Amino acid sequence: MRTRPFRTALVAVAALAVLAVTACGDSDSGGAPADGGDPGITGTVTVFAAASLTESFTTIGRNFEAANPGVKVTFSFAGSSALANQINQGAPADVFASAAPANMKTVTGAGNGDGTPTTFVKNQLVIAVPKGNPDGVTGLVDLTGPDAKVALCAEQVPCGAAARKALDAAGVELTPVTLEQDVKAALAKVRLGEVDAALVYRTDAKAGAAEVDGIEFPESAGAVNDYPIIVLKDAANPAAARAFVSHVLSDAGRGVLTAAGFQAP
Amino acid sequence: MSLLDHADTATRPAVGRSPRRRRRTGRIPVALLVPATLGLLFLVLPLAGLLARTPWTTLPTRLAEPGVLTALRLSLLTATLATLLCLALGVPLAWLLARVRFPGRRVVRALVTVPLVLPPVVGGVALLLVFGRRGLLGGWLDSTFGITLPFTTAGVVLAEAFVAMPFLIIAVEGALRGADTRYEEAAATLGAGRWTTFTHVTLPLIGPGIAAGAVLCWARALGEFGATITFAGNFPGRTQTMPLAVYLALETDLEAAIVLSLLLLTVSVVILASLRDRWITSP
Amino acid sequence: MLDAHLVVEVGRFHLDLPLRIGAGEVVALLGPNGAGKTTALRTLAGLAPLSGGHITLAGQDLDRPDTRRWIPTERRRIGMVFQDYLLFPHLTALDNVAFGPRRHGADRRGARQQAAGWLARVGLAEQARRKPRQLSGGQAQRVALARALAVDPALLLLDEPLAALDARTRLDMRAQLQHHLARHPGASLLVTHDPLDALVLADRLVILEQGRVVQEGDAATITAQPRTEYVARLVGLNLYRGRASGNTVVLEDGFRLTAADQHDGDAFVAFRPSAVALHPHRPDGSPRNTWPATITGIQRHGDNLRIQLTGPIEVAADITPVAAARLDLVPGHTVWAAVKAAETHAYPAGPAC
Numbered sequence: 001m002r003t004r005p006f007r008t009a010l011v012a013v014a015a016l017a018v019l020a021v022t023a024c025g026d027s028d029s030g031g032a033p034a035d036g037g038d039p040g041i042t043g044t045v046t047v048f049a050a051a052s053l054t055e056s057f058t059t060i061g062r063n064f065e066a067a068n069p070g071v072k073v074t075f076s077f078a079g080s081s082a083l084a085n086q087i088n089q090g091a092p093a094d095v096f097a098s099a100a101p102a103n104m105k106t107v108t109g110a111g112n113g114d115g116t117p118t119t120f121v122k123n124q125l126v127i128a129v130p131k132g133n134p135d136g137v138t139g140l141v142d143l144t145g146p147d148a149k150v151a152l153c154a155e156q157v158p159c160g161a162a163a164r165k166a167l168d169a170a171g172v173e174l175t176p177v178t179l180e181q182d183v184k185a186a187l188a189k190v191r192l193g194e195v196d197a198a199l200v201y202r203t204d205a206k207a208g209a210a211e212v213d214g215i216e217f218p219e220s221a222g223a224v225n226d227y228p229i230i231v232l233k234d235a236a237n238p239a240a241a242r243a244f245v246s247h248v249l250s251d252a253g254r255g256v257l258t259a260a261g262f263q264a265p
Numbered sequence: 266m267s268l269l270d271h272a273d274t275a276t277r278p279a280v281g282r283s284p285r286r287r288r289r290t291g292r293i294p295v296a297l298l299v300p301a302t303l304g305l306l307f308l309v310l311p312l313a314g315l316l317a318r319t320p321w322t323t324l325p326t327r328l329a330e331p332g333v334l335t336a337l338r339l340s341l342l343t344a345t346l347a348t349l350l351c352l353a354l355g356v357p358l359a360w361l362l363a364r365v366r367f368p369g370r371r372v373v374r375a376l377v378t379v380p381l382v383l384p385p386v387v388g389g390v391a392l393l394l395v396f397g398r399r400g401l402l403g404g405w406l407d408s409t410f411g412i413t414l415p416f417t418t419a420g421v422v423l424a425e426a427f428v429a430m431p432f433l434i435i436a437v438e439g440a441l442r443g444a445d446t447r448y449e450e451a452a453a454t455l456g457a458g459r460w461t462t463f464t465h466v467t468l469p470l471i472g473p474g475i476a477a478g479a480v481l482c483w484a485r486a487l488g489e490f491g492a493t494i495t496f497a498g499n500f501p502g503r504t505q506t507m508p509l510a511v512y513l514a515l516e517t518d519l520e521a522a523i524v525l526s527l528l529l530l531t532v533s534v535v536i537l538a539s540l541r542d543r544w545i546t547s548p
Numbered sequence: 549m550l551d552a553h554l555v556v557e558v559g560r561f562h563l564d565l566p567l568r569i570g571a572g573e574v575v576a577l578l579g580p581n582g583a584g585k586t587t588a589l590r591t592l593a594g595l596a597p598l599s600g601g602h603i604t605l606a607g608q609d610l611d612r613p614d615t616r617r618w619i620p621t622e623r624r625r626i627g628m629v630f631q632d633y634l635l636f637p638h639l640t641a642l643d644n645v646a647f648g649p650r651r652h653g654a655d656r657r658g659a660r661q662q663a664a665g666w667l668a669r670v671g672l673a674e675q676a677r678r679k680p681r682q683l684s685g686g687q688a689q690r691v692a693l694a695r696a697l698a699v700d701p702a703l704l705l706l707d708e709p710l711a712a713l714d715a716r717t718r719l720d721m722r723a724q725l726q727h728h729l730a731r732h733p734g735a736s737l738l739v740t741h742d743p744l745d746a747l748v749l750a751d752r753l754v755i756l757e758q759g760r761v762v763q764e765g766d767a768a769t770i771t772a773q774p775r776t777e778y779v780a781r782l783v784g785l786n787l788y789r790g791r792a793s794g795n796t797v798v799l800e801d802g803f804r805l806t807a808a809d810q811h812d813g814d815a816f817v818a819f820r821p822s823a824v825a826l827h828p829h830r831p832d833g834s835p836r837n838t839w840p841a842t843i844t845g846i847q848r849h850g851d852n853l854r855i856q857l858t859g860p861i862e863v864a865a866d867i868t869p870v871a872a873a874r875l876d877l878v879p880g881h882t883v884w885a886a887v888k889a890a891e892t893h894a895y896p897a898g899p900a901c
Contacts, residue, residue, distance in 0.1 A: 081516040149416070154499060156516035177416040178498025179505075181512060189498070192390070193399040194415050450595050451634040453621035455699060456651035465647070469638040 042070035045240045046092060048083040049075055050099035050227070052123065052183060055207055056260040057097070057248075063256070064247045071240050079182055080158060087112055087232065094241035097229040097248070099123070100158035104228040114235065117228035120248055121262035123201045124224050125162055126214035128190045135196055139217045140172045143197055151189040151198040154179040158225055159186070163199040165223035172219075187212065201225070206261035226265065312530070319527055320520045327524045332501055332510065337528060340507040343418060344486040347425035348433075351482045354426075355433040356475060360463065362434070363441035381431045388427055389495025396423065396496075420497035421504050425486035433482040440474020441467070480537060487533055549573075549735040550703050553601035554588050556759075563587050563759040564601075569703070569735035576738045576750030580778055583756040585739045589705055592737065593628055594621035605735075606702045622651070625734075627701030631708040633692035635680035641667060641691045642676040648699035666694040670728070686717040693728060704729075704736040710745055722748055743782045747771070755779055773895045774818060785818045786863050789897055797894055803860040805887075806836045807894035814897040821854060823891035824865035827884040828875055837887040843879050853877070857885060 049057050054077045061073035076083065076093070080103035087093055088110045096113075097120070098104040104117050129137050137143065143150045152174075153160030160179065167174055177195060180186040186198040191211045205214030229248060231241045247253050254264060320327070327333070361367075362374055380388055396403045396414045406412045414420040448470060452462040468475070490508040497504040499513070507529040514522040549571040556563040563584040569575045579585050590596040592603060594610065602612040605626075610619045627648070635644050645663035646656075654662060667676050670690040680688055689709060696704060709725060710718045726749050729736050740746050746753050747767045755763040755770070755778070763775045774780040780787030790799040792815035797805050805817050825831075831838060841859035848854075853872050855865045863885060867875075875883060 079516065085515075085519065151498070154513045154516070156513045176500070178500050179513075180499060181494055181509075181516075185494070188390075188495075192393050192397060194393060194397050445634075447630065448634055448636060450593075450621070451628070451630060451636075452647070453595070454593055454624075454626055454628040454705075455648035455695065456622050457647070458622050461651065466636060469636075472638070 041068055041237075041240045041243050043237045043240055044072045044074060045094050045237055045244050047073060047075050047095040047097065047244065048087060048091070048093040049077055049095075049097040050080045050083070051077050052099050052201055052203055053077065053097055053227070056203075056257050056262070059256050060248060060253050063252060064244055067247070068240075068243065071243075073244065081106070081156075090234075092234075092236060093232055094235040094237055095229065095244055096232055097227065099225065099227055100161070101226055101228055102158070102161075104230065107232070108230065112233050113230045114233045114238070115231065117230040118245070118249065119226045119265045120229050120253075121227045121257050122224050122265055123203055123227065123262055125159070125166055125199050125220040126202045126205050126216055128187055128198045128200045128205045128208070128212045128214055129196065130190060130193065131211050131213055133213050133215065137197055137215055139215075140167065140170045140174070140219060144172060144174055148197070149195040150174060150176045151178050151180055151186045151195040152176040153183055153186050153199070154181060157182055159183040159199070159201060162220075162223040162225050166199070166217075166219045169222035170217075170219035201261075203261035224263075227262070315523055315527055315530075318520070318523050320524070323520075324524060327521060328528060332505075333525065333528065335502050336505055336507050336510040336525070337532065339418070339421070339502065339505065340487055340529065341532070343421045343425055343506060344483050344489075346422045347429055347486040348479055348483040350422060350426045351430045351433045351486075352475070352479060355430050355478075355482075356437055356468075359434045359437035359441060360467070363438045364446075377434050378431050380428050385428050385489065385491030385493075386495050389424060389492035392424060392427060392492065392496040396420075415496060416498045416500065416504060418497075418503055421493050421506060424492040424496040425489045428489050428492050429482040429485040432485050433478040436478025436481060437471065437475055440471040440478070443474070444470050476540075480540060484533060484537065487529070550592075550603075550605050550737075552592065552603040552605075554591050554603070555598055555600035556584070556587055556591060556596070557599045558587075561587075561759060565754075565756060565759070565761060567737075567754065569737060571735060572733055573752065574729050574732075574736040574738060574750045576740055576746035576753050577756060578740060578743065578746050578753055578782065579756035580741070582758075584759040585741075585756055586707065588756070589628075589707055589737070589739050592703065593626055593705055594619065594624050625700075625702040626705060627696030627699050627703075628705040629689075629692045629696045629707065629709045632712055633680075633688050635683075635688055635691055635695070637680050640677050640679055641672060641683065641687075644680070644691055645695045645698050648695060652699055662698055663694070666698045667691070670694045670724070684717075685713050686721050689713060689721055690724065693725065697728065697732065700734075702734045704732055704734055706736065706738045708740055708742075709738070710742065711740070725749060755782075772893075773816065775816065775897070780818065785820060786824070788817045788861060790815060790817065792894055792896075795889065799861065801860070803839075805892060806889040807892040808890050809894045811894050811896055815894050816897050817892060817894045819887055819892045821864040821866040822852075823887050824863060824867075825886045826855065826865055826867055826871070826875055827886065830884050831886055836889055837892065839885055840882055841885045842882050843877060845879060846877055857883075859885070 047057065047061070057075060061075060065071055065073055080098040080100055083096065084098065084103040084106040087096055087107050096104070096107055107113055108117065127137055127140070127143070129135065135142070142148070152163045155161055155164055159182070178189065180189065183200050183204050187200045187204050187208055189195045190198045191208060202214055205212055229245055231238060231245055235241045258264065358377070362370065362377070383391070393400060393415060395401045396406070398404065398407065398413070398415070403414065406414070414423055444467070448466055449462050452466045457465060488508055489506070490512060493504070493506060494509055499505050499509045507525060511522050511525045511529070514525055550567065550569040552567045554563055554565040554567060561584070565584065565588050567575070567588070577585050577588060587596065591598050591611065597618065598611045598613050600613055603610040605624065608619070609617045610624055611617065636647065639647065642660060642663050645666050646659040649659040649662045650656065664673070664676060667673055670693060672687060672690055672694070675683060675687055680691070683691065689712070693709070710721055713721055722745060729749055738746065738749055750767070752766055753764065753770050754761055755776075757776060757778055763770060763779055770779060771783045774783055774785055774787050777787060788797070788799050788805065790797040790805070792811035792813060794810050794812070795806050795808070797807055797815055797817045799805065807817055839860050841857035841863065843855060844858050845856035846853060849866060852866045852868055855867060855877065857863050857865060865885060
């Protein structure tokens with residue numbers, strides 16, 4: 001008898017938790033064939049990667065492990081700026097993959113990079129709209145109507161900075177209803193139907209393709225986002241770290257990334 | 266006791282008054298002192314960390330930035346409105362839980378605490394699923410009354426109230442259960458109905474408990490982040506409260522985030538301390 | 549004024565109490581703990597429901613389960629003084645007393661005027677602005693009385709009104725309470741376990757044991773002729789039951805007592821503890837009631853000592869310290885007890901009331 005209200009509460013919480021998870025997660029796309037590994041490396045590689053790389057890097061990591069049986073890859077996916085701060089505070093990471101050069105500069109500027117960063121992909125903004133594009137959105141101008149509810153990223157985060165650049169390039173005045181803390185949150189507002197459109201990365205729109213359509217618009221070319229990657233100076237396993245970065249830059253790695261909607265640099 | 270006993274009772278000393286009140290002195294046990302000190306350090310050291318990293322020289326100019334005051338004003342406004350909403354709904358609910366026996370009361374009591382264990386972001390999503398454009402009630406509210414809650418200041422109040430209400434309910438219910446219900450019986454013998462008894466006797470009796478609950482509730486609402494940003498979004502002047510401003514400042518500028526946090530902390534500590542003197546001291 | 553038959557069944561507890569109180573009459577309800585005094589009081593106040601019977605106050609049915617008649621507490625013409633007074637701690641003495649009149653339709657001014665009048669009557673005009681915690685026990689008791697009387701109750705209920713006071717204050721308050729009860733035009737019911745309160749304050753005593761009335765009557769009758777062990781102890785008598793035949797009463801276990809009165813049939817025998825004399829050896833001479841007894845307890849009792857004895861009968865004896873000095877008073881020790889027949893009182897054990 002004692003446990004009954006508790007159990008009821010648990011069920012309620014679990015139901016909500018499931019909603020939250022299904023609203024954010026998508027199954028990974030199929031793995032690309034593994035390339036030849038480097039037999040000399042072993043141990044664990046810890047990769048700090050931007051949140052927008054979650055799906056593709058998880059796949060790349062699995063392929064890398066398959067090609068190098070002695071190696072295990074662990075990821076920490078989060079906002080690039082948070083990761084950069086953590087690295088500068090001494091977080092134990094081997095590789096940093098950022099969604100914007102600015103956050104990479106935070107790390108290299110503090111002398112925590114090993115060598116110079118390499119841009120491995122680019123990402124571009126699209127207009128995310130509910131599946132089937134019910135409002136018939138074709139470009140940025142369609143988002144300026146008084147009744148249009150639009151979510152942008154806050155300008156402090158890379159997707160927000162890119163959106164500002166694109167809007168300036170298009171000369172479009174746009175009043176969003178909200179400035180979201182990251183691109184996934186902006187996309188979630190579209191998926192939940194709370195906004196009519198959001199400016200998100202093409203990769204995010206593609207990952208959410210079951211519920212949203214990504215509308216390309218020409219002005220996004222003026223706001224392309226470079227993704228730099230670097231091996232960190234304090235890497236505990238520099239050999240494996242370098243091997244992982246090479247794998248990301250290899251054809252196999254690029255294949256996974258372009259399949260997710262990234263563009264080659 | 267008998268009649269014959271009675272002469273004896275007259276010589277007995279007064280009953281019910283403690284002979285002498287003595288303050289307990291002596292050494293504090295180390296087994297208590299050590300963890301107590303560690304606990305205090307654990308709570309205070311992060312604050313010291315903030316103070317150590319505060320850019321004191323640029324502090325005035327940073328505080329004078331227009332967005333800062335806007336966010337602070339919005340935070341204080343929404344936290345206060347959320348507390349009032351919690352008082353209006355939470356005190357009666359606490360009364361119901363404490364005073365009325367009804368089937369499923371234990372389930373209701375457990376449900377009331379759900380927002381405590383729910384990650385606030387999930388709370389925000391859940392609120393969207395109810396009050397959002399396509400939510401269970403949101404569409405009806407919009408079509409019938411023209412009310413939309415997401416991305417509005419009212420939405421911030423709602424999100425904060427959702428997360429903070431359990432603190433109030435738990436405090437008030439505890440106060441109600443601790444209060445002597447015989448005062449309510451005494452009021453009834455004097456001709457007071459249930460409502461009059463509630464307003465004239467019960468509420469004043471549990472006043473300190475309500476005040477404590479309201480303060481907890483206000484503090485929780487003031488620091489609310491997850492449910493707010495999920496349900497009400499983030500727009501300066503309308504839904505961007507201090508915690509949201511701090512989070513976004515953290516993306517680019519650690520020092521700005523520290524300044525904002527410090528401001529929020531100072532204002533809330535000053536308000537809570539002054540309230541404490543005025544309201545929370547027992548009668 | 550009050551015509552009630554209180555029947556309450558809760559689990560194995562069963563209360564069955566017929567109770568009538570006339571206008572201006574004060575009835576004391578006495579009984580050991582758990583006898584049902586508080587339950588009776590709560591049903592009259594409407595704080596607990598009856599299982600059967602009825603409560604009729606000034607011609608109005610307040611509770612009658614068989615017709616589903618139920619008047620809630622706040623609509624009953626009652627006033628109640630609680631054992632620990634329950635003065636509202638957030639209100640002044642004046643506002644505590646004004647609370648009732650205000651609920652009964654008086655405006656704020658009128659209620660306060662009435663309250664001031666009542667406080668003056670109980671001698672607390674000076675303390676009107678004080679909060680309950682600034683009042684002494686006796687003052688709080690009087691505020692509680694004023695508060696209960698201020699609603700002009702047809703039935704005034706008092707639950708151990710003097711129990712929380714120290715002995716000195718109690719003496720004073722008892723006299724004041726008597727004064728106010730005597731002037732109260734409605735019925736009054738006083739619940740107490742202190743026989744002195746009951747004897748001083750009440751016109752009539754009702755004694756309740758295990759939910760039943762065991763004895764009822766005025767103070768003189770009850771103190772002279774207790775009918776149960778509890779009542780006997782209450783009034784401080786040794787009491788036994790047996791069959792009388794002339795001056796002799798044969799108790800249930802065969803022990804014989806000789807009494808001053810003559811009876812035939814079921815009878816009670818009672819004598820005061822001070823009528824019992826103790827001797828180290830079997831006494832010679834007159835007392836016919838003499839038996840060996842073993843000491844089980846010794847207590848101080850006023851200026852004397854009260855000795856509890858066992859033997860053929862349980863008995864309490866009061867002896868002077870001088871007499872005690874001549875005896876070897878140690879628990880377990882055997883002495884001889886003697887009671888003069890002239891001090892032993894027998895009366896028929898008829899029905900309880």
